[in-house]
Amino acid sequence: MSNGLSLFHRKFFRKIMFKDFLQFEAALENRKQNRTLRTLETRKDGVDFYSNDYLGFARNNEFQNLLLKTVQENPRLLTGSTGSRLISGNTETVTKTENFIAKVHQYESALLFPSGYNANLALFSALPGRHDTIIIDEKIHRSIHDACKMSNCRKLKFKHNDCDHLESILKRQKGKIYIAIESLYSMDGDIAPLPEIAELAERYNAGLIVDEAHAFGVFRYGFVDQLELQRKVLATVVTYGKALGTHGAAILTNNLMKHYLVNFSSPFIYTTSSHDFLWMSIFKGYHFFNENRKLSTQLFENIKIFRNQNIKTPSHENSPIQAIMIPDNEQLRRLKNTLSDNGFLAYAIFSPTVKEGTERLRICLHSFNKTEEIIGLTKVIKDFT
Secondary structure: OEOOEOHHHHHHHHHHHHHHOHHHHHHHHHHHHHOOOOOOOOOOOOEEOOOOOOOOHHHOHHHHHHHHHHHHHOHHHHOOOOOEOOOOOOOHHHHHHHHHHHHHHOOOEEEEEOOHHHHHHHHHHHOOOOOOEEEEEOOOOHHHHHHHHHHOOEEEEEOOOOHHHHHHHHOOOOOOEEEEEEOEOOOOOOEOOHHHHHHHHHHOOOEEEEEOOOOOOOOOOOHHHHOOOOOOOOEEEEEOOOOOOOOOEEEEEOHHHHHHHHHHOHHHHOOEOOOHHHHHHHHHHHHHHHHOOHHHHHHHHHHHHHHOOOOOOOOOOOOOEEEEEOOOHHHHHHHHHHHHHOOEEOEEEOOOOOOOOOOEEEEEOOOOOOHHHHHHHHHHHHHHO
16 A cells, blocks of 8 residues: 555556546647746746735735734634535625625625625626627637536637727627626736627616726726616626735625625635635725825826836726736747846746737836836836836
8 A cells, every 4th residue: 555545546547647638738838839838936036026916915014913913802713614505604794894895885785795706706607598699809808718518608808998899799699698808908908898899788778897906095996886787787796805914805786696606606605705804905905095095196106106117017007917928938938037037026928828929028017117117117117128
C-alpha cells in the first residue's frame, strides 16, 4: 500500500491517466511552448498597479480595525453558516445586509453571493430559458458566457458599445429577450453608453442586466444609481472584492426576480452560505465608504495625473483601469518584466485571454498611489515603447 492505494489501483489510475488524460498534458504543453501557461504566484513586493483595490480599503488600517472590533464583539461571525440559505444558513446578519443594500441602491430587493462570478452564474443560468434570447456585448465577462451555457438559451453578441448594431439585432428577435452589459469594462477600461442601451431595452421590451463590478465604489454606487436607471434595469450586479476591499456580490432586482432566483437558481440553492463575517464586512464597508469619500477624490486625482502623461490608451479618461495595447505576447512580456525590475507591478493580458492582436498591459490606479510612482511608471512605459 502507498498513499492509501493498492498496487492494482495505482496501475489502474496510471492506465487511465495515460489513455484519457493525454489531451490535458498536450494542452498544457502547448501553452508552455507558446509561453502562455498560467501559474499561481504569491504577491510580490513592488508598487501596486495591478490589483482592483481602487480605494485602498483592503490595506486600510482603519477599516481593518473596524472589522477586528466587530469580530471581537461577536466571534460567532467567523464560523461557518452550517448550510445553504434555504436550510440553516439564512441568518439575521445576511437578511439585514440585503435589506440595507437594496435600500441604498433604491431597488426592491438584493440577493447576496460569495463572489461576482457566482452571482452571474446564478442570474444568467436561471433567468433566460431554453427558448429565450440573450444579447451580450462581445467584451462581457467570461462568467456570463459560462452561465449562458448552463441556461441553454440562445446567445447573440453585439459589437462592443455599438448601439446601432445592438438595435439591428433587437429588430430581428421574437420572444423573451435579455441584454447583458458591463457598465465599466474590466479589460478596456471604457464605459458603456448605458442610457442609450436602457432606452433600446425599453423600446424592444428586453430585460437589461448590468454588471457594475468595476464601477461600484469608484463611481459611487455605480452608474445605474448615478443615472437613476433603476426602473429601466431589470437587475444590477455589484461586487465587493474590488473597491470595497472585502468579498462577495449582490444581485439588485425586484421582489419577483429575487423570489424566482431563490426558487430556481442552482448556484444559489445548492451551495452553503458564506459565514456571517463576509456579510457583516460588506455592511461595514458601505458605512466606511460613505465616511471616506476623500479616497474617491484622491483616486480621480491620480487618474488625472496618469492621463496627463499622454500615454496612448483606449480607456475612458475617468477610469481606474487604463489599458495600453501591446499587440504581441513576447513584447508585452518584456514590458511587464521591465516594469517589475523597476519595482512596478502591472498585469499583462496575453492572448488567448483576449483576442490575438489585442494583448495589453492593464494598469490599475488607486487612491494610495503617489504622484512620483505614477510618473515613474509612465516613464518606464514611454522608454520601452
